[in-house]
Amino acid sequence: MSNDEVLFEHKGRAGIITLNRPEALNALTLNMVRMIHPQLRAWAEDDGVHHVIIQASGDKAFCAGGDIRALYDWGRAGDDLFLAFYHEEYQLNTYIKRYPKPYIALMSGITMGGGVGVSVHGSHRVATEGLTFAMPETGIGLFPDVGGTYFLPRCPGEIGMYLALTGSRMKVADALYARIATHHVPTDRLADLKDALLEAHDPTAVIVSFAVDPGRPALLEHRETLDRCFSAGSVEEVLSCLDAEESDWAAKLAGGIRSKSPTSTKLAFRQIREGAKLDFEECMRTEFRMVSRIFKAPDFFEGIRAVVIDKDQAPQWQPASLAEVTSELVEAYFSPLDKELTFQEAG
Numbered sequence: 001m002s003n004d005e006v007l008f009e010h011k012g013r014a015g016i017i018t019l020n021r022p023e024a025l026n027a028l029t030l031n032m033v034r035m036i037h038p039q040l041r042a043w044a045e046d047d048g049v050h051h052v053i054i055q056a057s058g059d060k061a062f063c064a065g066g067d068i069r070a071l072y073d074w075g076r077a078g079d080d081l082f083l084a085f086y087h088e089e090y091q092l093n094t095y096i097k098r099y100p101k102p103y104i105a106l107m108s109g110i111t112m113g114g115g116v117g118v119s120v121h122g123s124h125r126v127a128t129e130g131l132t133f134a135m136p137e138t139g140i141g142l143f144p145d146v147g148g149t150y151f152l153p154r155c156p157g158e159i160g161m162y163l164a165l166t167g168s169r170m171k172v173a174d175a176l177y178a179r180i181a182t183h184h185v186p187t188d189r190l191a192d193l194k195d196a197l198l199e200a201h202d203p204t205a206v207i208v209s210f211a212v213d214p215g216r217p218a219l220l221e222h223r224e225t226l227d228r229c230f231s232a233g234s235v236e237e238v239l240s241c242l243d244a245e246e247s248d249w250a251a252k253l254a255g256g257i258r259s260k261s262p263t264s265t266k267l268a269f270r271q272i273r274e275g276a277k278l279d280f281e282e283c284m285r286t287e288f289r290m291v292s293r294i295f296k297a298p299d300f301f302e303g304i305r306a307v308v309i310d311k312d313q314a315p316q317w318q319p320a321s322l323a324e325v326t327s328e329l330v331e332a333y334f335s336p337l338d339k340e341l342t343f344q345e346a347g
Contacts, residue, residue: 006032008039012198013050015043019118022058028114029067030085036118037092044100051102051203053194054118059130062107063115068140072304075295086145086291087341089117090284093147094343097121097280102203106194107131107175108187117146120180124207127172127181128190129214136167138264140307141299141315143290149275149283155179158230159219164268165230165238166256170219177217183207184214222249235269235322261299261315262322266330274334281343286334288341293333 007018017036019026043049056062066089074082096103096118105119108128116135119125127133135144135152144152144164152160155178162168163178175181185193185207193210200206219226229241229250235257242254257265267290275283294300298318306315319325 005029006035008035010043010046010049013048013200014198015039015046015049015052017052017054019054019056019063019115022056022060024067025061025064025110026056026058026115027064027067028089028118029070030081030088033085033088033092037088037095040092040095040099049101051104051197051200052099053104053106053197054122055106055194056109059109061110061115062105062131063112063118064110065113065115068304069308072301072309075301082295083292086288089114089146090288090341091343093117093121094281094284097147099123104197104203104207106190107133107181108190112136114146116148120151121147124183124203125181126183126185126193126207126211127175128185128187129172130187131172131175131181132169133171133175133180134167134169135163138165138260138268139167140303141261141264141297141301141317142294142303143264143267143271143287145287145291147280147283147287149271149278149287150280151180153272153276157223157227159226161230161238161269161272162226162253164272165235165260165265166253167260168253168256171214173214173217174219176214177219183211185210186212225250235265238269261303261317262319262325263297263299263317263329264303266322266325267333270330270334284343285341289335289337290333292337 005021007020009016021027043052071082071085102124103122104124104126105122106126107119108130111119111131111133135148137144152164159178172181172184176184189210196206197203225245229238232238232241239254239257242250302315306312
């Protein structure tokens with residue numbers, strides 16, 4: 001396998017992208033973003049490429065997220081590369097959403113954060129039984145970005161709000177139920193699927209021919225409670241509803257929410273509610289406004305310190321409680337920027 005972070009191949013009727021940092025769970029770097037976007041543009045204009053497949057090296061992860069250690073270092077140094085990463089990543093996410101040809105993500109293993117951004121906006125999201133999907137950003141002082149503002153509110157019921165506030169992990173049956181994945185193909189059939197896709201004239205029909213039912217979604221057991229609690233009007237009301245359930249499931253969720261950045265939690269709540277009313281580009285512009293303010297606040301850097309660098313799992317959030325996160329503080333993250341995210345480079 002090449003040492004390149006991302007590999008490209010045109011084989012048959014398919015353009016193939018392979019994320020190639022298995023030792024880092026294929027975490028997305030700025031260099032990878034800068035390689036993938038122009039290649040997608042080139043393939044969009046190439047009549048020999050009928051569809052695009054994106055996959056990953058190794059068996060542990062499709063892509064576990066962005067390269068947050070690099071982001072931490074850039075942010076601490078005040079380096080412009082911090083915001084450049086998000087600006088270019090969000091443009092790539094937007095281009096994938098717009099892509100004029102079938103875009104087929106083969107999602108196996110850990111798929112979180114930045115990995116979601118290069119998969120969930122594609123036309124076909126094929127997940128194996130090895131999928132572990134989550135948007136855990138509020139646990140590191142961020143928010144569920146890479147288009148989470150758009151796709152999470154469009155999950156059934158309040159599943160998107162549940163995912164945003166709790167960072168809960170989902171396996172393949174729940175991912176299909178939540179409309180994160182479009183098809184389930186077992187790992188032992190994946191190689192045959194890829195071979196069939198190389199010459200496919202109708203990739204949807206080919207994928208359907210390999211797809212199988214993954215079984216009953218675990219979320220069904222709690223769907224009624226989930227919708228009732230996560231439809232509340234504030235984070236505090238969500239927690240009150242969960243506390244009133246007096247069940248182990250609800251108590252675990254409430255404890256998880258309370259452990260995360262209070263600022264990020266309230267930002268995510270506002271983000272999901274607003275995103276339901278916005279088109280995709282408006283959602284991405286909103287996320288860039290938010291991350292531009294995250295860059296100047298303490299929680300993102302404290303979260304990465306606690307989870308990735310020191311690994312003490314004991315972040316000291318500022319502010320430390322939900323009550324201290326005022327509506328004025330939240331509003332400031334959503335206000336327009338002097339230099340907004342632009343999209344002419346995205347298409």
